[in-house]
Amino acid sequence: MRSAVNIRAWSMVLGIATGGLSGCGGSEPVTPTTPAENTPKVDEPTAEVAAPWFRESAAERGLDFQIDAGMAATPRLPEIVPGGGAALDFDDDGWLDLYLLQATGEGGNRLFRNLGDGRFEDVTEGSGLADAGFAMGAATGDYDGDGDVDLFVSNFGPDRLFRNDGDGRFVDVTNAAGVGHPGFGASATFFDADADGDPDLYVTNYVDWSEATELECRNRTGRLDYCPPARYDAPTRDVLYRNDGDGTFTDVSEASGITAAVGTGLGVVAVDFDGDGRRDVFVANDGMPDHLWINQGGLRFKEEAMQRGCDRDLSGVAKAGMGVSSEDVDDDGDPDLIVCNLGGESDSFYLNDGGRFLDATNRSGLGSASRHFTRFGLGFVDFDNDGTLDLYAANGRVGASDDTDAADPYAEPDLLLRGGGGRFVPVRPGGGTDPTPARTSRGAIFGDFDNDGGQDVVVLDLGSPARLLRNVLESRGGWLTVDVRDERGAPAIGAVVRAALGDRMVTRRVRSDSSYLTAQDPRVHFGLGDLDSVATLEVVWPDGSTRTLRDVAGGRVLRVAP
Template structure:
């Protein structure tokens, strides 16, 4: 009986133990992280075969963390990227000048400065901000080949008119907003791209403080607003901070997740939202039936198969407190395979995966073939989790 009881306890421990472990103290330069992370992006900036991390900081210089190949990071910002204070909000990565290395676009909000950095080839960057012909109060950036000429272009989400910048292939950009994008006076917080109507062309879904939008591509990189016809709207006010696209029910089309908050829109509904695609780009709100109720204020959110069962789960970064306060767990909503989600947070993440998360990066940082997670927090220290499975 004693042996059976011991085995039962061990089995229960293994089932319930988190799939990730916190290695922040041993693998991050914690003292250098300033609790002002708005976004994080992982890429091999120095071309050494492992993934580094760039952190967009609010009102202080951005941070570049270089990976030693085992998932241990050092702060090499001062020698690699210009150290200038901006209100950095969102990051885009691409080889904009086609020279074989990755360059950086960072958009800023309060100081209305779009940062553009070209890679020297060794993971050090020069300021090429004069190549970006627009400024604005910007919160979102998306890299996309808008006109299908093989060059990465830039879409910027603004407080006001969003912008489309077309790349000439040498990292010089022209503002073609007027000819490619409908006139809109929104407060955009996030932009996602995907072929939502299955016509072979990439469309845009935009998360706003207020009315979210669906913009349909005509095949030539010209986008029209078809939101009213294609998307269910709530009767209550909505302040969306994140949008992601993914096929959650396995029917071959892209569905939509909106991460919602109540920060600047009074009486906004904090419940996150889930919309199901009918296959032709028309969406039905299935939030009540398919998504757990929450008031977490999700500033970050993404689809990812975190339990490796073949379907997309939802992970949210949350700030459940007034004036960006509070400390809230990173939530995991597990998919049952049919697009219905349940809270599986405790089975996936350790209790330390708590903070004020604005972004999460999923990648294999230590080269062991398992997914790891970098959590960018505003108001608390960033977190690095290594996968156990």
Template sequence: MLLTGVAFGQGPQFVDVTRQVGVDFRYANGASGRKYAVEPFGAGLALFDYDGDGDLDVYFVNGGPLPGYGGEAIRPGALYRNEGKGERTSPSPVAGDRRLMPPPSPRAEREGDRGWVRSPSALFTDVTAQAGLTTPGYGMGCCVGDYDNDGHPDLYVTNFGADVLYRNNGDGTFADVTRQAGVAGGLWNTGCAFADVDGDGDLDLFVAGYVRFRFDDPRLTSGFYLIPYLPPSLRNKSLGELKVYPDPVNFDPLPDILYRNEGPGPDGVHRFADVTRQAGIVDDGGRSLGVVFLDYDDDGDQDLYVANDETRNTLYRNDRGKFSDVTLFSGVGYDENGRPQASMGVDAGDYDGDGRLDLITTNFQGEHTTLYHNDGGGFFSDVSFRAGVGAVTRPYVGWGVAFFDFDNDGDLDLLHVNGHLQSEIERIDPSTSHAQPTLLLRNDGGTFTDVAATSGLRSRWVGRGAAVGDYDEDGDLDVFIQTLDRTAVVLRNDGSTGLTTGGGNRNHWLRVKLEGGRRPHPPPFPPSLPSDSFRRRSLPREREGASRALSTGLGEGEVRLSNRSAIGARVRVTSGGLTQVREVKSGTSYLSQGDLRLHFGLGQNRRADLVEVRWPSGAVRRLRDVAADQTVTLQEEAEK
């Protein structure tokens, strides 16, 4: 049953409000003209409420200086605090000076604070230095999760070089605990994601490895550029002195890493152990970029999908903390013709409303973005062209991708961010360009149509990471994009509010915010499990609604509870005869992190008939007759 309340082609409008909201971050790749392999990959970003004030803040990952770079100093990244809707003016010695102040209290608003001026968008302030996010590095990706269960979301940043784990101190600042935690990683890591893979109530961490690259590597540039889809007359065309970025197949792949959360040490900082081999994560030669945890087989634990560049993608099935490579069995390693693709971004979502999570990967120009339909029984089918995704994405190099219901009509649409890898591509292939359009694929009964041009998305960017979330709390999902060629982009969705003449809609929505029941472990540091074991430390699932006791790590009488971020929780919302499924996910897209809160479009329905939460612990909670147009916050409680 379609819940739409807006005619096709007259949906929400996206407005570029980057300058208006105070975001001035510009990614720097430290390029010096030498075409180092790391330069064109860009970076990701994260949307999360770091200060606990109820709205989304944003962190942008940044690059760093490379050999030969002679430009301005490059900061390691940027955290922008969301100040809420509006700005306040305050007396100042300088006439006409307007200073950004915190939003007024509800009481001040009731009593009429005349210094408060309403704005249709939230405003952001750069608080990077105050927050302590200053560890230098050449950033790639990031992910968010409350790994120590203290109620404050933590941040992990992957790098070309040592990675960084920032612990959220809960007072608006972060501490670099990488060394104590043991998660510095490898030589060049890209995607990352938190998940409770062993079911012990705290978050573990997966980190994707890319390739072994050295600045003195003779394979740095080739002088030629191979484009498989070009006619033979243009292939291997000599470019003279024109340098191009090298093909990643020239470099040896780096292994991925799975870190198990071992709990806190005597200093209170959690330690992580590299359990990659014990857990069954194999070094299969993949050059990994995007990653996503999902429960594709609906058995209650977190499986793992990894997007690889020019090698087959990998799906790992989780069986009580032990992973098995089921790629060939499942059908998600190659396209429908049996060919590996150059995959970058990835996401999981139930686009056709059958209750099973499907997969999507963005790929290189001349290939196509691949949509894998979850057929059940562990099998997937490549439905890219049947679903309208294949042909429209073939001309572009795809990066960030996200399933999201941008028009609140009750099904998942697609954001698809593009931009070529080669900065000189116009000289090589006149049919394409470095900056490319962003696609907005509207879901109409399981078939997608690009409506970007009629939705305000007419600009071209060299896009990379992307994330979606309702930063202005108006009930529709906004878009943030990292680019290589300009300031990061903030696209406000004027859908549910109908702010834009001739656009928008009045569809209803429901947001679900989950908080797992797990609380911090007390020190001292518990003994590690034997190095030759990696097992799920819990008993088999019991009856519906019951929490499961851990077989180790809990005292007598204690019950198992979910990680505080509720990553891995599955929520079903039924409204007007339609049931939607979402999972709380860390990571996803291209090296990015979207809002951990779950957003459901309800169309013209003013209520949700049923909201069902399956916590990572296995406990189930149901709410009936829930009013629309609100955020429902649910906390997991131990069974009495």
């Protein structure tokens, strides 16, 4: 097992004594260029592996889906950004199902039931989920408190909320619930913003766009191409809905303070970044400074990204924020943060130091490793079960390549980086698969779809079949997956799980947000390395109640309830 990642290792890598606070964000030129960096780069070795980490298995596992975004000769902004979906156990049988989102409306969204062995069956017909809107993102949560996982879908157009009735059927309750905002929705998240025990809903909105406001942009070859959002000069506001506890929501965006700033939101996570017990909201904005809404209590939020060091990069540049992920990478107990950006820009990786952020992008190796691609869906996941988090990024351009003969001028290979010792190094073969395909990738959904202890990936590509990347790494270590439930039987979103692994205390959070336009497996996964058990496992629910288990055997999915 590799040496543990800890705050001391990260401090040595960063040179914290001379480091400063910095930020994250996004800019999106029509033709990406490589900006100069004011911080030194660290050359990273390539991590060679004997065999691929993943095998593409969508067709053999019954996952037949392809996004059609309607990309035509005359580019339109909404065509280049969709690619969402959700992992959820809608029938509560212990196996992750999938809900994948269609863009043009032809064929509609699709629901795939996991048959109990990692194979899938399309059960959309009769489920009530064959919605035909121009779908963007998905969020999952038990909004009505009946123990079933419900689905929210953000659209270019009115959003949709589907109530899970527990018999494999969903009911569109959008109008009754009051959540059908008609904007350009992107990522969304259910979280308890006011600590009253039921999940509220935050929805990012991208740009105030219509056919009438579309512009003509050309790349450096003179070919028509997609315009960056800054060209429209039409940022918009996100929406926060308060759950009223009776099946309805109230729009409290203005009263909560989140309308104090406009943006071009694409990615979102709701996490307690400052450790005060209240969940905050980070929004990745495309071409504008990112937002960090600090929860003040009483359903009030204050935007503090600049003060806390995560609105721009070290050079003061607002980057093209797209996907976002938050995990405790350095094992110091608080959630760290990564935002992925445009080709020519590096990712923005921040270590959380008591609610303020230190830019670790270059010293961690992510500066040089990530800047050659346009990244969308991404996640910190322990794929090799060695106890340290790795990083996967789904890539795809937003401006056509100079190769006018390319079958897909927006396609790029995905990226897999192995974490350890405070750094991330690219894995070969690229993306962890052999061969390494190039696609126009957007959303990435992470989870253990066959319950074998290896974290898998579903990648959603524009104009190509969805990919199911099964984790086939033979050298994986031990593992434990913890399925934390609330008193109603639903995933306990917002709970914290701590595992004592040797001399380390590893912290993971129960959440379904992160990545890009997607809802994730809410179960908590621990790679154990050479260990076969967890000495102490502590679960802290959002209401502060705790449960401690000792000598917990690994190699299984463990459900824990209050």
